[in-house]
Amino acid sequence: DVKVTQSSRYLVKRTGEKVFLECVQDMDHENMFWYRQDPGLGLRLIYFSYDVKMKEKGDIPEGYSVSREKKERFSLILESASTNQTSMYLCASSTSGGSNTGELFFGEGSRLTVL
Amino acid sequence: LAKTTQPISMDSYEGQEVNITCSHNNIATNDYITWYQQFPSQGPRFIIQGYKTKVTNEVASLFIPADRKSSTLSLPRVSLSDTAVYYCLVGDSHTGFQKLVFGTGTRLLVSP
Numbered sequence: 312d313v314k315v316t317q318s319s320r321y322l323v324k325r326t327g328e329k330v331f332l333e334c335v336q337d338m339d340h341e342n343m344f345w346y347r348q349d350p351g352l353g354l355r356l357i358y359f360s361y362d363v364k365m366k367e368k369g370d371i372p373e374g375y376s377v378s379r380e381k382k383e384r385f386s387l388i389l390e391s392a393s394t395n396q397t398s399m400y401l402c403a404s405s406t407s408g409g410s411n412t413g414e415l416f417f418g419e420g421s422r423l424t425v426l
Numbered sequence: 427l428a429k430t431t432q433p434i435s436m437d438s439y440e441g442q443e444v445n446i447t448c449s450h451n452n453i454a455t456n457d458y459i460t461w462y463q464q465f466p467s468q469g470p471r472f473i474i475q476g477y478k479t480k481v482t483n484e485v486a487s488l489f490i491p492a493d494r495k496s497s498t499l500s501l502p503r504v505s506l507s508d509t510a511v512y513y514c515l516v517g518d519s520h521t522g523f524q525k526l527v528f529g530t531g532t533r534l535l536v537s538p
Contacts, residue, residue, distance in 0.1 A: 315469075353513070353529050354470070356525065356528075359525070403469065412458070412475045413526070414460075415462075417470055418469055419467070420469055
């Protein structure tokens with residue numbers, strides 16, 4: 312089975328702290344994604360990456376950055392956390408090309424609270 | 427990117443068939459229609475995908491009319507465990523579905 316693992320299920324941070332959310336997938340997928348999910352707003356794409364060291368902005372990249380140094384790992388970074396970044400963060404991966412369905416495999420999520 | 431519109435919520439009872447319709451008026455030629463299911467405190471999970479006509483798997487059926495401007499997810503004989511949020515997405519196979527846009531989904535509540 313495909314496994315997408317997020318490093319922390321629950322985090323509590325203070326305003327202004329630097330926050331790292333780590334995600335690792337074990338299926339050699341090319342694409343990796345970070346979403347945030349808030350009540351009433353559904354899932355919104357923050358950043359995605361289709362290859363090592365490549366990244367593309369999603370719909371809401373402001374206040375976030377990402378790093379993809381290895382194919383299996385995609386990190387989301389909050390340089391200076393703010394209270395409006397309190398949310399559930401979901402990492403996903405998928406493979407590309409050919410006749411694949413583009414199926415996204417999600418991790419269990421990281422619930423971040425910024426005080 | 428094609429935008430989708432779904433009902434915010436639906437109620438059903440165990441054993442009934444549930445049909446959730448999604449509209450996607452500006453779907454593009456290369457777009458596929460995909461549905462995901464999400465339980466509380468979990469990431470979404472792929473249910474089914476189609477391009478046109480009808481697709482069926484062990485979990486659901488997907489009906490897509492000829493104009494492809496809408497689609498209907500059909501869940502036969504739902505159970506309490508089908509209570510979840512269901513998302514309809516359209517995505518471009520040529521880009522590897524890299525920018526799938528999730529809407530707010532349809533919250534299905536199945537009662538005894």
